[in-house]
Amino acid sequence: MTPINSISSKKRSETPVSRQESPKKKKLINDPAEYITNLVEVKALLSSRFDGSSNPAQKSDASAEQKPTYTIENGLRKVAPYWYRYIAHAKERWFGRTVLEVFSSEFKGKDSSYYSQAIQTQKIMVNGKATTLDYSIKNGDIITHLMHRHESPVPNKKIKILSLAKLSESCWFLGIEKPVGIPVHPTGKFNFNSLLEILKHEYGIHNIFISNRLDRLVSGVMVVPTSRKAAQIFARQLESNLVNKTYICRILGDFDSDSPVICNAPIRTIAHKLSLNYVDFENGKPCSTEFTKLFSSGNTSVVLCKPLTGRTHQIRVHLQYLGFPIVNDPIYCNPSVWGIGLGTRGRLPDLNEEFLGNETYFSSDGYSLNNKTSTKDLHSELKNTVPAEENEMSKDTQRSIYQTVINNMQNQIRNNLLSTFSEAFITPNNYPRLHKTSAPNLNNNSSDELGKNANDPKYNCPDCDYEEPRDSFDVEEMGIWLHALSYSGPNWSFETETPDWAKPEYEANVPDFLLKSIEHIQNSAKK
Secondary structure, eight states: OOOTTSEEEOOTTOOSSOOOOOTTSOOOOOSOOEEEOOHHHHHHHHHHTTTTOOOGGGOOSSOTTOOOOEEEETTEEEEOOEEEEEEEEOOGGGTTSBHHHHHHHHOTTSOHHHHHHHHHTTSEEETTEEOOTTOBOOTTOEEEEEEEEOOOOEEOOOOEEEEEEEEETTEEEEEEEEOTTOOSSOBTTBSSSSHHHHHHHHHOOOOOOOOSOOOTTOEEEEEEESSHHHHHHHHHHHHTTOOEEEEEEEEESOOOOSSOEEEOOOEEEEEGGGTEEEEOTTTOBOOOEEEEEEEEETTEEEEEEEESSOOTTHHHHHHHHHTOOBTTOTTTTOHHHHTTTTTGGGOOOOTTSTTTTOTTTTOTTOOOOOOOOOHHHHHHHHGGGSOHHHHSOOSSHHHHHHHHHHHHHHHHHHTTHHHHHHHTTOOTTTOTTTOOOSOOOTTOOOBOTTSOBTTOSEEEOTTTOOEEESSOOOHHHHOOSEEEEEEEOSSOEEEOOOOGGGSTTOOOOOOHHHHHHHHHHHHHHHO
């Protein structure tokens, strides 16, 4: 049962959270900010005035000696492969185990034969010296691995510098507009292809303190302090609820309130390794989001969102819970993960729903894996793929329901079905680069400047035999219809233009399987 205080409507004149600073708080800067919008001036100021004040805690994995070689190919930003030395300090669980055993069991990106050869050719070393296959790791050992690194491409979209706001001589905020598909920090398969590194190597902006970030799938305003003092001031403004954040999104269905709605449903992470979150009234963390409908068009609506707290995926989860998930969200608007009801109002899937585990339901081109496994058997099979700490079925009924969702999400990732979901939204007008209008010309034997056959879907790297797919579709390239429209504080503000997909004239392509979800959610609400 939904607590009565989980959702509320309010008049526009009401203020859901006090914006008054506590008298006990440290005095914040109140003079109006001065803005510099000329990019040349911004770069000059950030490279001279703040030189030497970089944040050591935010240094990326990229070596200071290394500089990336960026290339643009078919609308994608690519990084030329480079040699990179990974450094790891011996963990306690490694003590007494051989180097080969540790690499083979804990780093699944390569097989045992690769690691064996890497040890023998001194690409893997211990304490800066060559090692052997049977060397036992000891406390204090430093293990290095020289590897030919291939980063995943990101969309070739410019990071827009909005302005540099001067609050005082020692406090400046940089406002930027982050494109969709680019991670903020180096992580996993991204290093030089991250916002932090692109700003450094292409814009000459080094000395910044990332204090708030957007998910890779999300675009919009980011506020970047340029000194430690500025970062502290921004943090205090966030803690004092003095920062107003406004997002815009396109949601599934006709938002059923013309006045603002506040959702106070608490949220928690139900699978950390998947970064999967959901509403949990017993164990979730308090959070609040205000939603205001702008307009409805067909089977979608465009809504303004004002998060009054800052939980992970807060806007996405609250909209899902209300029954209006972001239309093209491959996680929270995905029936193969949440069931046909999409997790509305706490109604989660169970093993009896007909399409749980149906790996072909979202294919936009009719592609089928022809999986004949029954739903029950599939669940039994998939539970072994979930991390051990998340695979234990609690006696709590709610936990067992979450486990089904986790298994479904694991299955989507394992079979690359999140990209299949996103492909259903591609049309010639909205994503022309990704829209395939004709089959490749197999009679064309030309090669590009890198010596790769233009019609070969992948090529092998001559240095490491890495197989790189060509022009593959990636869900991160399209992102989701969620955009940070503006951020503002007591004496500063940054704002972007409304994205095309949030305008009334935009024709959103809603797949048939989501039209069924709309009907199901509406019928359930009447009961």
